[in-house]
Amino acid sequence: MLASASLCVYPGSITALVGRNGEGKSTLLKIAAGLLRPDYGVVRFGEHRLTHTRLPDMARRGLFFLPEHSLLCRSLTLGEHLAAIEYHFGGHDVEKAVALLDIGSLLDRAPHQLSGGERRRAELAMAVARGPTCLLADEPFLGIVPKDAEFLTEIFKQLSRDGCAVAITGHEVRSLFDTADDVLWMTAGTTHALGTPARAREHDQFVREYLGFEALR
Amino acid sequence: MLPAPAPNFARAIVRRTAVIWLMMKLVVTGGAMAGQEAGIEHPLRAALQLAPFAALALAGLVCGLVLLDAGRRNELIFLANMGVGRVVIGALAAGPVLLAEVILGAAL
Numbered sequence: 001m002l003a004s005a006s007l008c009v010y011p012g013s014i015t016a017l018v019g020r021n022g023e024g025k026s027t028l029l030k031i032a033a034g035l036l037r038p039d040y041g042v043v044r045f046g047e048h049r050l051t052h053t054r055l056p057d058m059a060r061r062g063l064f065f066l067p068e069h070s071l072l073c074r075s076l077t078l079g080e081h082l083a084a085i086e087y088h089f090g091g092h093d094v095e096k097a098v099a100l101l102d103i104g105s106l107l108d109r110a111p112h113q114l115s116g117g118e119r120r121r122a123e124l125a126m127a128v129a130r131g132p133t134c135l136l137a138d139e140p141f142l143g144i145v146p147k148d149a150e151f152l153t154e155i156f157k158q159l160s161r162d163g164c165a166v167a168i169t170g171h172e173v174r175s176l177f178d179t180a181d182d183v184l185w186m187t188a189g190t191t192h193a194l195g196t197p198a199r200a201r202e203h204d205q206f207v208r209e210y211l212g213f214e215a216l217r
Numbered sequence: 218m219l220p221a222p223a224p225n226f227a228r229a230i231v232r233r234t235a236v237i238w239l240m241m242k243l244v245v246t247g248g249a250m251a252g253q254e255a256g257i258e259h260p261l262r263a264a265l266q267l268a269p270f271a272a273l274a275l276a277g278l279v280c281g282l283v284l285l286d287a288g289r290r291n292e293l294i295f296l297a298n299m300g301v302g303r304v305v306i307g308a309l310a311a312g313p314v315l316l317a318e319v320i321l322g323a324a325l
Contacts (some may be wrong), residue, residue: 035294055294056302067294074290075229081295084226088299111291209271 001027002038003189009134009165014156016176016197017169018210019186020108025169026068028186029136032167034058037159045134062133064126066140071123072111078122093094094107100155117148124155134165141172149175173211177201185210226296227309230283234310237286238279238317245275265321270296272318276311 001024009015017025030036032043034053045061055065072081086094098104101121106114114122120140127135137156141149149172156179160166167213170176177183177197185192185206194200200211205215246265267275287293287306296306 037295054302055297056300059298060300064292064298070291071295073292073295084299096252126298138236 002031002187005186005189005191007032007044007167007184007191009136009167011133011163011165012160013181014160014166014168015182015184016180017167017184017186017191018171018173018176020210023186024189025186026138027172028191029065029138029167033063033136035065062134064130064132065133066123066127066137067073068138068142070111070119072114072119072124074111077108077110078103078114078125079203081122081126082107082129085126089130093131097125100128100158101125117144117151120144120148120152124152128159131162132159132164133158135167137168138165140168141169141170141175146175150178153179226292226301230306230309231313232285234279234283234313237282237310238275238314241275241279267318267322272315273324276314276318279314280307280311283307293300 001022005024005028007015007017007028007076017028018146019025025038025063031038031041031053034043034055034057038053043053043058045053045058045063048061050057052106055063059065072078076084082094082098098107101124103118103125105120106118106122111119124137124140125136133176135156140156144152153175154164160181168176168179177200183194183200185194185200185203187209192206194203195204200206242265245267284293284303284307287296291301293306296302
């Protein structure tokens, strides 16, 4: 699926990975997270050059992966999830995460009792509570209302301001471009660095093949 | 504000392992009792006191089922995000099963 792809995320910046369905955005993110193994290539994490990555190892180094499907365990309440993170990583950021994501009233709820937006807020709260050095989020804006998307955008920016390297994928161009510092376009298994969202909007091929001229109006 | 104490995933996985192992043991025992009715000598005892290969196979099967169940409950990626890998979860499942098989084997 991937021919020549590379994804670079730097501390304090947000990279949006966009592209058509099936082009390999999620695959690239999963390779970076250590959930999939590439045929060749390496993952660099800080000073480390890794040929065989696994998510638990990457997580211990400071990475947090938000999958496209739910991260919340069916048998636990949201509060129990956060308590588990507090237990493993210390509780410095848990209170902050609860306040920041405004989920204080949801702590006793099970995942199936949360709406799509609440679920995403809850998952992002876990990421904030973890205090990661790198966050990889696969389609975080999928299926949520614009107000919640706006809220999540601010949280991603807050994480970035705290020095976290953030990469997000998706098709919600408005939310992604409002959030990102850099845009990476994936097509035919290859990544193209387009620069800032403003510069991406000026990229003829990107506009013609992905964005569409309607999006520029 | 948060529920205390922190949830003990290890305990939860071992508990789930115990349930799956017990269910599988019942299946094995049920099969053995049917064998007893057919006149095979001491099949119930043989079922409870499995030979090393059968015990290992049972532990592997239970381990696989626990991992499958953890994946179904979204626990695998959640735990991986906390630095806990499949091997640890598998060991948490297989360990008690093997221990129980050894204890049963010695007791009977």
